[in-house]
Amino acid sequence: MLEPVNVSLESLNLMTLAPMLIPIIGALLILVIDIFKSGLDKSLFVMISILFLLIDLGAIVETAGIFTENGTMMGVFDVMLIDGLAILAQLIIVVASLLFIPLALTHKHFHEFAYPEFFALFLFMLGGFQFMVATDNLILIFVGLETASLALYTLIAMHNRDKSFEAAIKYFTMGALSAGFFSFGSMVFYALTGSIEINQIAAVLGANGFADMGFVLVGVVFVLAALGFKLSLVPFHTWAPDVYEGSSASLAGFMSIVPKIAVFIVAMRMFEFLIHSGVVWLEVILYIVVVVTMTMANMWALVQTDVKRMLAYSSITHAGFVMAAILIGTTQSNSALFLYWILFSFINLGAFSMLWISRQKHLPYHQYTDHSFEKFAGMIQTSPVAATIMGVFMLSLAGIPPFALFWGKIYLISSAVTGGYTVLAFIMALNSAVGAYYYLKLVVYMFMKEPVINKDGHVFVANATTPLKTIIGFAAVGTIFAFLAVNPVLEFITALVYKSGY
Amino acid sequence: MEIGLNHYLVLSTILFSIGLVGVMRRKNLLMLFFATEILLNSVNIAFAAISHYYGDLTGQMFAFFVIAIAASEVAVGLGLLVVWHKRHNAIDLDLMSTMKG
Amino acid sequence: MLDNILSILIFFPALAAIFGFAVHKDSMRAYGVSVSFIEFTLALMLWFSFDSNVSGMQFMEQLPLVPAFGINYILGVDGISLFIVILAAFFTMIGIASLSDTKDVKNMIITLLFLQMTMVGVFVALDAIVFYVFWELSLVPMLYLIGAWGGPLRIYASVKFFLYTFTGSLVMLVGMLFMAYFYFQATGVWSFAILDWYRLILPETFQLWLFAAFFFGFAIKVPMFPFHTWLPYAHGQAPTIGSVILAAILLKMGTYAFIRFSLPMFPDAAVFFMFPIAIIAIIMIVYTAMVAYAQEDVKQVVAYSSVSHMGVIILGTFALNVEGITGSIFLMIAHGVVSGALFLLVGVIYDRRHTKMMSEFGGLASVMPRFATIFGIMMMASVGLPLTINFVGEFLSLLGFYQQSHILTLLAGIAIIVGAIYMLAAYKKMFFGEVTNEKNRNLPDVNKRELIALVPLVIITVWLGIYPKPLLGPINNSVESVVQLMHDKAITEEAKARIPNLIEGIEITKTTDTEAQ
């Protein structure tokens, strides 16, 4: 006779669940609205999404407040885990989404925004990511990851162009493979330790002194492959350029930020304890993967002819760059990861939004891709403000001070220096130099070449509306004046990360 | 000979390998989806077996979730496949390479 | 106002540049001249209120920027940087004043004003990161200047310039981060303040590595052989104003940084690397002078001559004594004036003929006598004739290095020979002989606008050649404190011996006093 389940509501600590539930409720609401009255304008759904995101943000800030008082919280049968990492990651996810969702309010009409499902799926996806970062239970991570991914595949496909479907199918198939890898890796850890919670796995492995090192490594390999796919680490990156190209520019920008930060958290939880337990193999492998990802993606970015594809490769590089933080694994490096990613999300969203507002419905005859470099030739003459803003984004991505990313870059490289990874620090620095070339390429096109097409600057802002301009302006201001915000942000991050024990 | 945990694990590994080979070799999208199903199901077998071995239900829970996710994956996957087939009247992977480089 | 004059000097042009977007393009030139004139006046005010007897930093400003990571906005000026700041303001002013008619003059002036912000910023920054910010930021307007208004290879040249210098400075950045880390280890506090770093005494091996990292960044900027190949392209393709600023100010960042960073922070490494660097400097001097001689394009002659002169500056810097370092700082200013003027002069002829090939010219002395005279004066200054500004710097630099090595100074002294060879040959090709090319027969002589730029430069060239004291005094004071700091910090025997101890005399008198008692 089983004991009746007797759980007090207090011990469930439902507050930990609130931030994830809010977007899900929002998604359901959108679906319900659509059931009652179809054919409503997209602006309604945008605003509803924003409202729910704001509420979500409020909930996260609330949990952050609790965290700073009480420290790490467990909840809902100890499945949920709210620590500094979870809070920071959720903040990034929600803020980036807040910047992303108004991008739906374009001047031209696009297929996907006509469906309320788009926004519902989007909110479901956010819920998935939030679950992912706020737990150390492999099941929940897996579920969250898949929820989010499946929604994302659909969002990509909803762009309703040949390339979008191709991108979605590619992403989906590889995602399925990576899901297999992840479950297999989880299975290995489960087999080794009898647990699927990361801290317990760590405890058990630590207790028996990594006796079955070979099998631990097998598990690590599969998890690394699965996470590497999501983070687009070489050689698991092959989906990234195609998917970025196939999806709409705004979604590509979103994809370069939000899913990755979620997976970074998982990677941090998963690998940090292994590296600190002296699993040299993982350190070496991560070192190689990080260097190869940074360098190779850089080289591929060099030879691209389409700006969006170039930015895709550049995102891969940045992911490799940030992965170095996990390899280094000090408090400084983990803080650097968040600082870097916050700054990066501003710039990258800004840059992709710039592409987004220049998106044409139909390609002119001389253009083979949506955002070929030639399209931007002589932009300074036809549309100087847009060109300047785009130039700032590019310089910032290249790491030119005092623009935003520079601060993340020096903090991250400094963490490599303090962590004893001297050579890595130099490799990171030199990769920034290589990267500067392709960012400059766009600057060169915009500022130093004569326009190829009509002298009409409208093409660069064809898609622009006030909300889009606001988002871009926000990103631009954030990029240029980041140096004013770095200090408070850095202190906040360091405090949270330090308190979470990373 | 008694069937032990190791046999299940070996079976799971073999199935997983078959799935991997399928993923690599299949040019038909539908077949490819089947291969990914094999991957996930091989893991399910292992989870169930380990769960039994430890006398712990977590593994089986994981297996259930995997099944659920596999199902939803199939839903999304087939949806994409159908759209693609409608547009191109083919589900051959080799035709699906407009973006590259 | 004087409390914040450095910030004003930095940000006034930037602010003016932003407002410049609203100015109509026909009035832009007047706007640019006014702004740069105000900036120059401010720079002069700085000079007049500068206390020449103080060797340390003056007009210090400090604001927290990222205190959590030890980054603060610290500014200050001493005798070493003061005159380069003034020079930057001066050249921007005459550069804008003498701008010939180009397309997009509005964008160009805005770019120049931004460039001025970065130039001033580099020389007054006393925090390594702030320094680095301006250092890197200066690349951007220059990139645009070369890339948008340059010659046929402009994009290649500008991107090469950018990437090359950027690569070097990233290595330098890692060096800075290491330096900050060592400071953190020693004191438990993060700090990027240069004056804090001065107090840090590092073991010799650390010094060597850090010196190398910094060296990489500075050497490319200078540019030192064999990292110099971006320079001929940049100069060759840049518009006149770009070359002028590049040669007059931007190159000086590298040599200035050697004196600001490398010497006081790593005195032992400076001594250790003195001879290799001297040899590089000599190669720069002789080799590039020979390359300059082989050029067919007069602008390239001047470009390579810059490299050659930078060699002398480097040599003077690594003399590690007061005479040499003072000389090298003075030569920075001198070379700024002279090479700036030479590029302006090349620009004058380029505006008329749209070619820079020397074979196209010949006999210009009779067609454009005033031009030939000014060119001749500047050429002689470049060659290092006494009573011109360059001579003072070259003389002191070589004199200083002579204390360290006789034979290397002798080799470096070849500068005065090879310098004369390429300059005179170029002058001969352009100005002497009969007028062979019909197109040259009726060229107008320099006009008023060009004279506005050139005459002040001629006056400065001669004035400071005869009476360099107003500059040498403050420079000398600051350099003495640097040398003394280096001597005090040095840990190896050799360094102690190589770097003179300036207060030795006082110590001796002290001991004799005690003996007397």
Next chain:
Amino acid sequence: MEILLYTALFSPLVGSLFAALFGASPKTLITGIVTSALLGVSLIASTILLVHVITTGQFVQVELMTWMATGDLYIPFGFIVDQISVTMMMVVTLVSTVVHVYAIGYMDHDKGFNRFFSWLSAFVFSMMILVMSDNFAGLFIGWEGVGLCSWGLIGFWYHKESATWAANEAFIMNRIADLGMLIGIFLVYWNTGTLQYHEAFAVMPDLDNATLTWMGIFLFIGAMGKSAQFPLHTWLADAMEGPTPVSALIHAATMVTAGVYLVVRSNELYTLIPNVGLFIASLGAFVAIFAASMALVNRDIKRVIAYSTLSQLGYMFAAAGLGAYWVALFHLMAHAFFKALLFLGGGNVMHAMNSELDPFKMGGLGKTMKGTMILMTLASVALAGIFPLAGFFSKDLILEVAFVDHHFIIYGVLLLTAGLTAFYSFRIIALIFHGEDRHTSLGFHPHEAYKFMLIAMTPLLILAIIAGSFKSTYFEYVTMLLPGTEYHVHSAATYWIMTIGTQLFVILSIAFAYKKYMCKDIKVPDGTSAMENSFKYKLLINQYYIPHFYNEYLVKSYRALSTIFWKQVDQKIIDASVDGIANIFYKTGKNTRTMQSGNLSTMLKWMVAGTVVLLSLAVVFGLAVRHSDEIKTILSGLGV
């Protein structure tokens, strides 16, 4: 006295700047007059200073202002008028005043009249700085200043390729020597801590010999360039491309003697290092005969005179090297007078002959140019050293010095040179003024120069005649500063034999020259005669092939090497490797981007392959850990 000093120093500068104002405009006579007048002022001031120095025996020293001061280095603009410098000032101002006045006539028709006077006065100013400075740095200012003016004046007719080439050659060769000088200055500074003459010389006796030797050598290298000593002598002959007044002033009377001045000025240094002195003397003697030999056959009046200058400079160095500084200075002074005279006379001839310089194309000019003939003949007599003209006193003294110091080889060489000097001087006199008229047939219609030019030359003439008589006065006052060794041959008989013998030898040489070149059948050489094809002649006319050697092997290889450095090293190696590194990245990117084939199957394969690689690495590592003990045993068994 200070005001006089400044007047003497700065009035040429004022003149130069005044003329420069009109630099680009056509001829304005006023520039010539003003500059000449200002030089006259300078001359008067110098004379008063001379009287002051002679009568009081004191020198005037002023410090105008600081020039450079940093660290321990302190260099002022300081000037000194002492026995040495006042002598030089007199020579400089006197000759330049004469040359200025003369040039008003000579440059009469030249477009660049104003420019000419500007340069010429600037030269005088530089020369005054050179001789009046009281420190090495100031000397160097003047040193380079005269170099610059010499460049401007040699290349005065800048449309002529040969002129500009010669100007550049002169400048660059001087620069080579200046480097030596600069190093010498550095040596002085770092060893004595100062550049002031008297302070530096005061410390020198305490320094070790090696340092002093190096100092002496490097300073002398500087002197070698300015005074065109072998092997840096080729520029002087080429410098004759400049207008003749320039040759008279710069390349005969003043600038080229700066080297001698330097050695005399540094006598306290050179006294300490007699070995270097001997070297200087030997080189001087060698140059004397070497230059004289080239003068024997040259067919260019000005070049002959230039070689003669070179030869006389050799005399001066011989004297200075042997420690007879006052003798060197005395010869310098006397030489300035008669050599300037000779050059100006040559200028008259050249002017008359429309710039023709080959004496073989002249002949019989004495009829039309009587005044010039007298002037040049007397100057040549003085040069040859015939009693009682200036050359006799100064040049014979040098011979005596060599003899008394028992340097008989030097003595012999110098004696032989004296004969050669007489021969070539009168060779051209004979060819120009005497013998048959060969110029009319070539279409020349010579005329005498302006009268005022001739009058302007007379002060030089007078001085060339009477300068010798100042010898004892001069000796008395100049030896207040210089070592006052008197050189007397011990026995009167030897003295007389020597003197009369020398005179006879010289007179015989003159007679031989007249005999050989006054005969009727002198023709314009056309390269066919046996003599012209002889090796000796070719060697001499080609200046021992030294210019040829310089041109072929130094200039050309320098140019070739420069081009190689640029095209091969700079572009093909250094720049190409920079671009190559960048290209490696680009190429790697280009070649490996095929990895991204766009085919889903390939993508999946990459993913699986990555996993498999990691897996096998993991297995290897896992096995290695598990069997680490065995591996260690095996490795130790292998001896690793």
